[in-house]
Amino acid sequence: MLLISGGVYKPLYDNGGDVEGVALAPFYMDENPVTVGDFLEFVTANPTWRKSVISPLFSEESYLLLWKDDLNPGSLGRKEPVTHVSWFAAKAFAKWKGNRLPTIAEWEYVGSAGLRSPDGKTEMDFQKNLLALTNQPKPNPLPDVGGSPPNYWGIRDMHGLLWEWVSDFNSALITGESRADASLERKLYCGSGVVGASDFTDYAAFMRYAFRASVTAAYSGSNLGFRTVRSL
């Protein structure tokens, strides 16, 4: 794990004047996403999270979809990022490691770093490259983790390889919200609502927010993995 110095994360949505941003304490973050090999160790040590026995409360049937059986990832490379894992499973893995899932603020803070500075927006073409990475077809099978150049913090594969679970994914609101439902939804999705956003240009971040708002905790998909963090 690598140390991420504390800092201030400025949320994509200012929610009515959060100009100060979210102060983040320093934390450690996995350099790479969790791999198939890592997850094999986890299910070996934790039988209740094997695919044949996992409670349907904690995952859809697609959990570890491509694994041949409980302890056999089949043709998946051990260094490929693990996918088809639910939020519950990712959370349990992190806890088993003595870690936790990053918050949206932590993930986005690290994800906003460029190659040479904590704020990628100061680097030429940073956002254009991010959007290109986010939109490019995902290779099948997925490449091994660690393939991207390290960002300012030394963290790899934040963009272009996977969507990643965060601990508070279910803070993004789309429906049935109690206060200012329509306006929040507009902030999340609608072009005209971009006036509510703190940064008009970060479309890759908009896509991540939309994705988080679209999933449930038992969901598991072919391009959704995770990495863990630890507080100091």
Next chain:
Amino acid sequence: MRIYFLLFVLIWSGCSKSETHDMAEHDMATHDAAGMVLDAETPVLGDHSLYQVESSWTNQSGSTLSLSSLAGKPQVVAMTYTSCEVSCPRIVSAMQQIQRSAKSDVGFVLISIDPDRDTEQKLLAYADRMGLDPASWNLLTGDGDDVREMAALLGVRYQQMPDGEFAHSNIITVLDGEGVISHQQNEIASDLTSQTIEAVKSVVRAEGGLN
């Protein structure tokens, strides 16, 4: 305005060449699911029981309880917070209406999404103010991670706003005696509350209770 979002999803799923293949396998996996067995250590509860979650909560009387201690009768559950002035009183009011109409031994649970501020004293004062009798109502506060997990299980989304208030889903959930979700009401409206009342009555009937 959903169009943008749908577009994202289409782009995203369209990017994965294996998606069609995945879906086919997914359908097959559904059949396997019927044969799923729980680990021997799992309590004897339905596969979908929320009571298999091992989190610890404190209620308005200061008692520590696990979710599984709520088993044995239907429970009507919502996630609210006591300093909420807009929608939470409406949620509680709908639940009180359900309580009056169900006329059975049904439990009511309010889980705080604001555990930092909602101490057991706050919960007790709130229960008194709203007239929530302790025999039927549990107002719970707990660890922030456990609250997040509970929200994930119930499909509730919430977010603290810069002013300290919370934006949150208005979901009322009916759990059967084993903790399996049998009905959810996604907003507060009288016709939907009527449906929830019917759902509670049908759970009570299914479990052999009187109403």
